[in-house]
Amino acid sequence: MQNSRVLRYERYKNLGFTKENIIRESFNLVKILVGTLIIAIGINFFLVPNDIATGGVVGIAIITNKMYGLDLSFVMLVLNTVFLIMGWIFLGHRFAAGTVVGTYALPFFTSIVPVYQMTNDLLMSTIYGGLIMGLGIAVVFLGRGSTGGLSVPPMILNKYAGISFGKASILFDAIVVLSSLFAFTPEQMLYSLFVVVLSGILVDYIETGVTRSKAVYIISNDAELIKAAIFDKVIRGVTSWQSRGEFTGQERRMLLCVVNNEQLPILKELVHTIDPSAFMIISSVGEVHGEGFNMRHRKLERKQLTEDVLAVLESTQN
Numbered sequence: 001m002q003n004s005r006v007l008r009y010e011r012y013k014n015l016g017f018t019k020e021n022i023i024r025e026s027f028n029l030v031k032i033l034v035g036t037l038i039i040a041i042g043i044n045f046f047l048v049p050n051d052i053a054t055g056g057v058v059g060i061a062i063i064t065n066k067m068y069g070l071d072l073s074f075v076m077l078v079l080n081t082v083f084l085i086m087g088w089i090f091l092g093h094r095f096a097a098g099t100v101v102g103t104y105a106l107p108f109f110t111s112i113v114p115v116y117q118m119t120n121d122l123l124m125s126t127i128y129g130g131l132i133m134g135l136g137i138a139v140v141f142l143g144r145g146s147t148g149g150l151s152v153p154p155m156i157l158n159k160y161a162g163i164s165f166g167k168a169s170i171l172f173d174a175i176v177v178l179s180s181l182f183a184f185t186p187e188q189m190l191y192s193l194f195v196v197v198l199s200g201i202l203v204d205y206i207e208t209g210v211t212r213s214k215a216v217y218i219i220s221n222d223a224e225l226i227k228a229a230i231f232d233k234v235i236r237g238v239t240s241w242q243s244r245g246e247f248t249g250q251e252r253r254m255l256l257c258v259v260n261n262e263q264l265p266i267l268k269e270l271v272h273t274i275d276p277s278a279f280m281i282i283s284s285v286g287e288v289h290g291e292g293f294n295m296r297h298r299k300l301e302r303k304q305l306t307e308d309v310l311a312v313l314e315s316t317q318n
Helices: 002-014 019-050 056-068 072-091 093-112 122-142 149-161 165-182 186-208 223-234 264-274 302-317
Strands: 213-219 239-244 251-260 279-285
Touching: 019 056, 019 093, 019 122, 056 072, 056 149, 056 165, 072 093, 072 149, 122 186, 149 165, 165 186, 213 223, 213 264, 223 251, 223 264, 251 264, 264 279
Parallel strands: none
Antiparallel strands: 213 251, 213 279, 239 251
């Protein structure tokens, strides 16, 4: 029995070419492709025809297209490739592997989706463009992918300088939006800012609800194994205490782990893989203070984490 649980964790850890993993990754790939197609529709149907920029690489491409006549998809392709290489160097091959599909799918779909003006009303174009782009980005995130681009520099700053990813992202997007004044009117710049805000709100709402952090309570017979896996895969702290089910009278360990919106789907998949019958409660957290969230925190050594996980696995087998 214990060996089967250890096997399930090892299968998750190694992500081997099992039928289950292939099906899951295939669905994730479809989500990334569908999401990037939706983003391209929002760009070419609402933003480009009405000279409305947005943040990130897409915004830079729209601005340079207006100022110098450079092909939109070509600019996106070149910039995304540069940032992908930066991500590979500074963030590791795992980041690049999860980003490469979205990085090249978005310029591809932008080049094949025709530019068509659905409406010439700037407000309507801003609302629908922002909502459609936000929907597409959320679908890509649900497929555990990314479109790369200007999300890379904030990740690097977060990793090496301890600067909040959210604050750095806002800063880079603000620079791009303000740069649109070189190509568009102040009114169009304000609409561009609205697109960034609207799409960001929709991404957060679709992905994990209104708040950015979640408290996850986990009750399982494999609590020690799940705890070790969280240390190794999610790299978050865990609080545990003894709980008792009053209906059954059975005592089991309860785990509490607070994660951000990017880590939540990884944690859910991890728990389900180790113990499909585990009981999970996920609640929204209004505010979180402390190590790993709004403060600069020390880096955890991967080698030590792996040793801790192996120690737990050995102890559970004895």
